[in-house]
Amino acid sequence: MILAALGLLAGLWAGLIRLGWQLPPLLLRLPAQHGPLMVSGFLGTLISLERAVALSQNQGGGRRIYYLSPLLAGLGALALFFVLPTAVPRGLSTLGALGLVLIFGVIYSLQPTTDHAVMGVGALLWLVGNGLWLAGRPIFRVVPWWAGFLILTIAGERLELGRVLPHKRITRHAFLAVTAVFLAGLLLSLVAFDSGVRLAGLGLIALGVWLLRYDIARRTMRQKGLTRFIAACLLPGYVWLMVGGLFWLGYGGQYVAGPVYDALLHTLFLGFVFSMIFGHAPVIVPAVLGVQVPYTPIFYLHLGLLHLSLLLRVGGDWLLWLPLRRWGGLLNEVAVLLFLLVTAVAVRRGKKNEKLGK
Numbered sequence: 001m002i003l004a005a006l007g008l009l010a011g012l013w014a015g016l017i018r019l020g021w022q023l024p025p026l027l028l029r030l031p032a033q034h035g036p037l038m039v040s041g042f043l044g045t046l047i048s049l050e051r052a053v054a055l056s057q058n059q060g061g062g063r064r065i066y067y068l069s070p071l072l073a074g075l076g077a078l079a080l081f082f083v084l085p086t087a088v089p090r091g092l093s094t095l096g097a098l099g100l101v102l103i104f105g106v107i108y109s110l111q112p113t114t115d116h117a118v119m120g121v122g123a124l125l126w127l128v129g130n131g132l133w134l135a136g137r138p139i140f141r142v143v144p145w146w147a148g149f150l151i152l153t154i155a156g157e158r159l160e161l162g163r164v165l166p167h168k169r170i171t172r173h174a175f176l177a178v179t180a181v182f183l184a185g186l187l188l189s190l191v192a193f194d195s196g197v198r199l200a201g202l203g204l205i206a207l208g209v210w211l212l213r214y215d216i217a218r219r220t221m222r223q224k225g226l227t228r229f230i231a232a233c234l235l236p237g238y239v240w241l242m243v244g245g246l247f248w249l250g251y252g253g254q255y256v257a258g259p260v261y262d263a264l265l266h267t268l269f270l271g272f273v274f275s276m277i278f279g280h281a282p283v284i285v286p287a288v289l290g291v292q293v294p295y296t297p298i299f300y301l302h303l304g305l306l307h308l309s310l311l312l313r314v315g316g317d318w319l320l321w322l323p324l325r326r327w328g329g330l331l332n333e334v335a336v337l338l339f340l341l342v343t344a345v346a347v348r349r350g351k352k353n354e355k356l357g358k
């Protein structure tokens with residue numbers, strides 16, 4: 001957890017510098033490491049940790065070997081802080097991803113379900129992405145694989161949490177078909193980067209449509225409290241997934257830095273991934289840390305800020321209006337930090353409630 005937090009904070013700092021805010025780089029290499037810190041250092045470590053906790057609890061007695069995956073991914077992020085051969089951080093992150101693939105192998109052998117298969121493929125994409133990074137491919141070539149890792153992990157979790165309506169066979173086949181289009185795009189990107197990214201974008205749009213149509217969120221939006229809040233995180237997340245897919249389809253691999261590249265990535269990483277994180281945290285934090293996160297309407301504050309600030313940022317990217325982009329990005333970070341603060345306060349309240357026996 002500490003290594004993941006370090007990855008997040010360093011990644012956020014580096015993100016501000018990449019946006020053009022005049023801040024001390026702390027470490028000269030840091031700004032260039034923003035992507036790896038966020039994807040592998042923060043989210044990769046956290047996702048592996050979540051799975052390691054679930055699996056070791058499931059196997060009784062808590063098998064510690066599973067914790068090697070998040071540990072290696074976290075150490076990979078830590079290694080980015082030091083002047084070491086690039087193979088060290090990249091190798092550690094690759095081993096962490098390999099660990100997650102093996103964890104899903106065990107999970108799938110215990111429960112061979114579609115959701116576990118989808119998440120296992122997600123882990124495989126992380127492994128391929130990290131392998132390409134280790135082999136020296138530039139980050140813009142690796143990014144589609146990293147995005148795939150996060151997107152398939154989340155899609156699988158939606159299936160796993162049983163929040164997607166029980167479907168007919170044809171609907172399940174439609175899900176597999178859109179996932180296959182996305183995966184075909186990634187594979188194609190290895191030999192024809194531009195066309196591959198466009199095809200993957202088509203898959204993302206279709207996946208967004210599928211999730212909007214079949215996730216139960218559209219119905220639960222009419223309920224109250226936490227259930228409604230989760231739906232309010234999911235629905236705009238699916239819209240951002242489609243917007244990101246449109247950017248991928250429209251621009252392909254033409255932009256490898258700058259405002260369009262920024263929009264290509266962060267519609268997905270912030271609009272989709274972080275919105276999902278905001279929605280799942282009140283459910284997943286209790287499972288991983290064993291502490292309650294009681295719902296409060298204040299949760300809407302960081303959610304609203306995330307989406308509004310992302311609109312500003314992507315608007316700034318689109319119009320090439322750099323101050324708008326810079327302020328939007330800064331407010332994105334305020335939303336993420338506010339989320340951490342509000343969640344920490346809710347956890348404290350949950351602990352107090354437990355003590356009082358509420």
Ligand code: HEM
Nearest residue numbers: 015016018019035038039139257258259262269329332333
């Ligand atoms: C929270 C606010 C964030 C800010 C302010 C931010 C900022 C940036 C900036 C300015 C760039 C460079 C774009 C360009 O070339 O002009 C970038 C790239 C990137 N960002 Fe973010 N970002 C944020 C969140 C995230 C998140 C949550 C993720 C992943 C989960 C992420 C992953 C990436 C990746 C993979 C790249 C490509 C890096 C590269 O090509 O070197 N970012 N980000």
